[in-house]
Amino acid sequence: MKNILASLLLFVFLSASAQEEDWKSLLAQGDSAKHEKTRATFKTTRIINAQSVETVKAKTLDFRISHRFGIMGNGAHTLYGFDVSSDIRLAFEYGINDKLTLGIARCKRKENIQALVKYRVLQQTPDNHMPVSLTWYSDMTFTPEKDIDGNYDAALYSPYNAFAHRMTYVHQAIIARKFSPGISLELLPTVVHRNFVKDPGDENTLFALGAGGRFKLSRRSAIIFDYFHAFSAFRKNNTTTLYSPPLGLGWEVETGGHVFSIMFSNSAGLAESDFITSTTDSWLDGGFRFSFNISRGFLLR
Numbered sequence: 001m002k003n004i005l006a007s008l009l010l011f012v013f014l015s016a017s018a019q020e021e022d023w024k025s026l027l028a029q030g031d032s033a034k035h036e037k038t039r040a041t042f043k044t045t046r047i048i049n050a051q052s053v054e055t056v057k058a059k060t061l062d063f064r065i066s067h068r069f070g071i072m073g074n075g076a077h078t079l080y081g082f083d084v085s086s087d088i089r090l091a092f093e094y095g096i097n098d099k100l101t102l103g104i105a106r107c108k109r110k111e112n113i114q115a116l117v118k119y120r121v122l123q124q125t126p127d128n129h130m131p132v133s134l135t136w137y138s139d140m141t142f143t144p145e146k147d148i149d150g151n152y153d154a155a156l157y158s159p160y161n162a163f164a165h166r167m168t169y170v171h172q173a174i175i176a177r178k179f180s181p182g183i184s185l186e187l188l189p190t191v192v193h194r195n196f197v198k199d200p201g202d203e204n205t206l207f208a209l210g211a212g213g214r215f216k217l218s219r220r221s222a223i224i225f226d227y228f229h230a231f232s233a234f235r236k237n238n239t240t241t242l243y244s245p246p247l248g249l250g251w252e253v254e255t256g257g258h259v260f261s262i263m264f265s266n267s268a269g270l271a272e273s274d275f276i277t278s279t280t281d282s283w284l285d286g287g288f289r290f291s292f293n294i295s296r297g298f299l300l301r
Contacts, residue, residue: 038124041133041178041186043222044259044295045093045101045118047212048248049267049275050226053135053176053186055120056095056103061298064091064105066270066291073286081289086268093118094300105271110143112271124178137172141273165196168273172210182216190228192273199234207231208276220254224261228276244287246279261293 042052045062056062070084078084085108093103098120105114116139124133143166160166169192176186188210197204212226227247235243250263266288267275281287 035125035127035129038126038133038178041124041176041184042214043252043254044261044293046293046295047214047224047226048250048261048263048265048291048293049228049246049270049272050186050188050210050212050248051118051135051137051172051174051272052212053120053133053174055099055101055118055135056093057297058095058097059299059301060095061300062091062093062095062103063296063298064093065089065294066091068265068268068270068291069289071281071287071289072264073288086289087270087274089270107269107271107274109269109271109274111145112269112274113142113144114271115140124176131177133176133178135174135176137170137174139170139272141168141170141271142166160196167195169193170272170276172272184214186212188212188228190272190276192276194273194277202234203232206277210276214252222252224248224250224252224263230276244279244282246275247283259293259295263291263293264288265291 042054044064045052045054045056046064066087066089067085068087070078070081070086072080074081088108089105091103091105091114093101093116095101100120101116101118103114103116103118105116106112107114116137118135118137120133120135122130122132122134124130170190172188172190174186174188176184178184190208190210192206192208194204194206208228208230210226210228213224215223217223225248227245229245230243232243244266246265246267248263248265248267250261252259252261266281266283267279268281268289269275269278
C-alpha cells in the first residue's frame with residue numbers, strides 16, 4: 001500500500017511540474033501578472049480531512065457541515081454505512097481580514113469542541129517572486145464526554161480525573177503551490193499533542209506529515225485528495241491495535257455560494273486530533289466511509 005501511494009504521489013508531482021511549465025509559458029507572454037497574488041489555490045478552507053492553505057475572506061462567515069457515514073464494507077445490513085453516522089461536524093469560521101480566520105466547531109465523536117485559528121503568512125505569485133503559499137493553522141480541542149469507551153484498569157486509565165486530560169492541541173504549517181490553473185498541491189507538517197493517551201506506550205506528542213491536492217476537471221468541479229502519515233514507533237510495533245494512515249479521495253463541485261464535496265475516507269473522525277491519531281480502518285479491508293462537506297459563505301458587512 002505504501003509503495004502504491006509513493007508511486008502515485010511521484011506521478012502527481014511529475015504531472016504538476018509539466019503543467020507548471022505550460023503555465024509559465026503563458027505568463028511569459030505578458031507582464032500583467034507580475035507580483036500579483038495567486039488566487040483560489042483551493043476552493044475552500046478544507047480539502048477532505050486536511051485543512052487547505054485558504055483562509056476565509058474578510059468579514060465573511062463560512063458555515064460548514066461535514067458528515068461521515070459508517071464503513072461501507074459492512075454490507076447491506078447497514079446500507080453500506082448509510083445507516084450509521086460515525087461523525088458529524090458543524091463549524092463556523094470568520095474572516096477577521098483576508099489573512100486571519102477564527103473559528104469554532106463541534107463534532108459528534110467524543111463530543112469534541114474545537115477553537116481554531118488560521119493565519120496566511122505568505123501568498124504565492126504567478127511570476128515566482130513568491131513560489132509558495134504558507135498558512136499556519138492551530139486548534140485546541142476539548143471533549144466534554146462523560147467517560148472513555150472500553151473497560152480499563154482504573155489505576156492505569158483515568159483520563160478525566162483532571163480537566164487537562166480533556167484537552168488536545170494541533171499545530172500545522174500548510175505549504176502549498178498552484179502549479180497551473182488546474183493543479184494545486186500542498187504539504188502539511190503537523191504536530192498533535194494529547195494530554196491523555198489510552199495506552200501508556202503511545203506518544204502524547206505525535207508528529208505527522210500530510211499531503212493534499214486538487215485537480216480541476218471543469219470550471220466548477222475538481223478531484224481532491226489528502227493523506228497523512230504519522231511518525232510513531234508505537235503504531236508500527238503495536239500488535240493489539242492497528243492504526244492506518246487516513247486517506248481521502250473525493251469530488252468537489254462549486255454551485256454559486258456553496259462548495260459541495262462528496263468523498264470517501266477510512267477515518268471515522270473529522271477533528272485533526274482524532275483522525276490523525278486514531279484511524280484504525282484500512283481501505284484494503286473495505287474500511288472506507290462515504291462522507292460529504294457543504295460550505296456556505298455569508299458576507300457580514
